[in-house]
Amino acid sequence: xxxxxxxxxxxxxxxxxxxxxxxxxxxxxxxxxxxxxxxxxxxxxxxxxxxxxxxxxxxxxxxxxxxxxxxxxxxxxxxxxxxxxxxxxxxxxxxxxxxxxxxxxxxxxxxxxxxxxxxxxxxxxxxxxxxxxxxxxxxxxxxxxxxxxxxxxxxxxxxxxxxxxxxxxxxxxxxxxxxxxxxxxxxxxxxxxxxxxxxxxxxxxxxxxxxxxxxxxxxxxxxxxxxxxxxxxxxxxxxxxxxxxxxxxxxxxxxxxxxxxxxxxxxxxxxxxxxxxxxxxxxxxxxxxxxxxxxxxxxxxxxxxxxxxxxxxxxxxxxxxxxxxxxxxxxxx
Amino acid sequence: xxxxxxxxxxxxxxxxxxxxxxxxxxxxxxxxxxxxxxxxxxxxxxxxxxxxxxxxxxxxxxxxxxxxxxxxxxxxxxxxxxxxxxxxxxxxxxxxxxxxxxxxxxxxxxxxxxxxxxxxxxxxxxxxxxxxxxxxxxxxxxxxxxxxxxxxxxxxxxxxxxxxxxxxxxxxxxxxxxxxxxxxxxxxxxxxxxxxxxxxxxxxxxxxxxxxxxxxxxxxxxxxxxxxxxxxxxxxxxxxxxxxxxxxxxxxxxxxxxxxxxxxxxxxxxxxxxxxxxxxxxxxxxxxxxxxxxxxxxxxxxxxxxxxxxxxxxxxxxxxxxxxxxxxxxxxx
Numbered sequence: 183x184x185x186x187x188x189x190x191x192x193x194x195x196x197x198x199x200x201x202x203x204x205x206x207x208x209x210x211x212x213x214x215x216x217x218x219x220x221x222x223x224x225x226x227x228x229x230x231x232x233x234x235x236x237x238x239x240x241x242x243x244x245x246x247x248x249x250x251x252x253x254x255x256x257x258x259x260x261x262x263x264x265x266x267x268x269x270x271x272x273x274x275x276x277x278x279x280x281x282x283x284x285x286x287x288x289x290x291x292x293x294x295x296x297x298x299x300x301x302x303x304x305x306x307x308x309x310x311x312x313x314x315x316x317x318x319x320x321x322x323x324x325x326x327x328x329x330x331x332x333x334x335x336x337x338x339x340x341x342x343x344x345x346x347x348x349x350x351x352x353x354x355x356x357x358x359x360x361x362x363x364x365x366x367x368x369x370x371x372x373x374x375x376x377x378x379x380x381x382x383x384x385x386x387x388x389x390x391x392x393x394x395x396x397x398x399x400x401x402x403x404x405x406x407x408x409x410x411x412x413x414x415x416x417x418x419x420x421x422x423x424x425x426x427x428x429x430x431x432x433x434x435x436x437x438x439x440x441x442x443x444x445x446x447x448x449x450x451x452x453x454x455x456x457x458x459x460x461x462x463x464x465x466x467x468x469x470x471x472x473x474x475x476x477x478x479x480x481x482x483x484x485x486x487x488x489x490x491x492x493x494x495x496x497x498x499x500x501x502x503x504x505x506x507x508x509x510x511x512x513x514x515x
Numbered sequence: 516x517x518x519x520x521x522x523x524x525x526x527x528x529x530x531x532x533x534x535x536x537x538x539x540x541x542x543x544x545x546x547x548x549x550x551x552x553x554x555x556x557x558x559x560x561x562x563x564x565x566x567x568x569x570x571x572x573x574x575x576x577x578x579x580x581x582x583x584x585x586x587x588x589x590x591x592x593x594x595x596x597x598x599x600x601x602x603x604x605x606x607x608x609x610x611x612x613x614x615x616x617x618x619x620x621x622x623x624x625x626x627x628x629x630x631x632x633x634x635x636x637x638x639x640x641x642x643x644x645x646x647x648x649x650x651x652x653x654x655x656x657x658x659x660x661x662x663x664x665x666x667x668x669x670x671x672x673x674x675x676x677x678x679x680x681x682x683x684x685x686x687x688x689x690x691x692x693x694x695x696x697x698x699x700x701x702x703x704x705x706x707x708x709x710x711x712x713x714x715x716x717x718x719x720x721x722x723x724x725x726x727x728x729x730x731x732x733x734x735x736x737x738x739x740x741x742x743x744x745x746x747x748x749x750x751x752x753x754x755x756x757x758x759x760x761x762x763x764x765x766x767x768x769x770x771x772x773x774x775x776x777x778x779x780x781x782x783x784x785x786x787x788x789x790x791x792x793x794x795x796x797x798x799x800x801x802x803x804x805x806x807x808x809x810x811x812x813x814x815x816x817x818x819x820x821x822x823x824x825x826x827x828x829x830x831x832x833x834x835x836x837x838x839x840x841x842x843x844x845x846x847x848x
Contacts (some may be wrong), residue, residue, distance in 0.1 A: 193605060193607070193608065193848065194605075194848075195848060225796055225797070247796055247797045248797060268760075268771075268797060268798075269760040269761055269769075269771075270758075270760060270771070271758065271760060271808060271809050272526060272527075272758070274526070275526065291761055292761065292762070292808055294807075294808040294809060295760070295761075295808065312763070316763065316767055316792065316800050317761070317769055317795060317798055317800055318760065318761040318769050318798070319761070321764070347795075425603075425604065425605070427601075427602040427603060427604065427628070427651065428602055428624055428625065428628075428650070428651040428652070429625070430645070430649065431654070434649055436602075436650055436651050438601075438602075438603065441778070441780045441818075441821050442820070442821050442824050443848075445774070445779075446778075446779050446780035446821070447774045447779035447780075447794065459649065461780065462650060462680075463558055463580055463820050463821065464558070464580045464581060464601060465601075465650055465651070467649050467650055474627075475604060475625055475627040475628065476604045476627060485774075487775070487796050488774050488775050488779075488796065491775050491825070492824070492825070494847060514827060515526065515527075515528060515776075
């Protein structure tokens, strides 16, 4: 008799990592982008224990979307080269990063964000360049001027970053590659004016296509989701396990995972071999799978990042056996 | 000089309650459903400090969607009459509720859930009846049999519950009322077979329409969201305050609240006087409002419940002054 914890015994909803799939994803990405050519994006998984696995695989520079992620990674000692790939004008938060005994680089895209970084004692920046996604980033032809301003303010300008997230919507691979090239031409033009060693960009969807960046910012690849599945050489290694709590004789059933345990911005989760009707706060109604009350089902999230952010921890499993537990310790702001 | 904390100084994204609006919502509901005629649903706000305000307004019976909510409410002493308005077959969780020094009632809708409640030592149940929403709930004509089974197993059967959530989609008020009546005829038919004092159901959208239940299960009314706004006599008293971090000269801007701080299952948040283009994890891109980097904007969530569940606490404000802070202490499962 084993006293192993089994996935089928976990309290639900449970966010479960398939360890063999996770390890294969890490190995595949390390083959495409070894060592410093990858800057894993911790926003996707928000766990320093998972990040440690990526450091063990040779990736020591990390990318964060929030200051809480930067500070948490530093606390965990994963602080060799932390990038806040996002703008902030919050003086207290910038100071908290500047006060770390670790090198932190922040993204800037305006006079105000350059000045806020300098005022708070931040040492290094990347000039964030708009390469086509309407989000942050300066105009490519303003990047040189911002770099000059930053250097005058005493900041080290390490280079540029630009995220081509708008290409993720392009299904055709060669069209997607062409759109990446167009974006990266803008980024390289800006880089020519800015200088520095770093050209940072990309994501899981462009891991194989973006040959222009010196480092790729990717996070989803580690565990994946149904939105990216089929477009990239990584596999879904995550699921929300739920318990069936009600079965209706007319042909549908209800399990105890709903929109509070699943990121819903990309739509409903997928139930393999079944059909999801809708999610409520703590319920999913589905059909097409023959189940009884007490049975387990495994839902595949449509969007990894916000799904993980709704959970305290990741259960790590090999088959039905739980082999590890990783805290989701980088939530909040 | 005041040393008051101001909303405009809060770290962002910040979930902010408009206290005057909240108090008006509580007062309006108390006029419609005084005292025990309302069983506030804590899933909407997940805060025992907010729940205490409702107890102070005369509502002492509460409704929960998760066992974590039940246990948290009991820890806070708000344990006069707690209902888990949801099914579970988790023996450990049922035992944790049974072991409370407080009366807990749980919903059951099948032989399995009846037996699980009895086995764990739960003392009282409501028979959950399907009144038209394809989620939990037994067939109305099976309710009497389940009640008999529950009583034979030693459970007190307090009555029935049935949620007519499917009527929320009906815009026309008189059509919605007719649909509520159809649903409640099913619930009352079941109640005639089940017995007990309680007929529980409804929600914010049917607060004024459902004249058949002895107690209404409503939570959204306290703070509201854009989905329910305009359909019920309550006002939006919640917002996610964000800081503008980037302004593009072509006419859009970006603020630091995204899909990790907003419930997205009902769609994008609303920016009054502006237009939301899309949300990313930690960004919202919008246009139509003249802003500079560092300015604040206030986003109105499309769905209250999952928005609150993404935050640690609610800042309570009167105008720009922060007057209180309520922990969101009922998250998780």
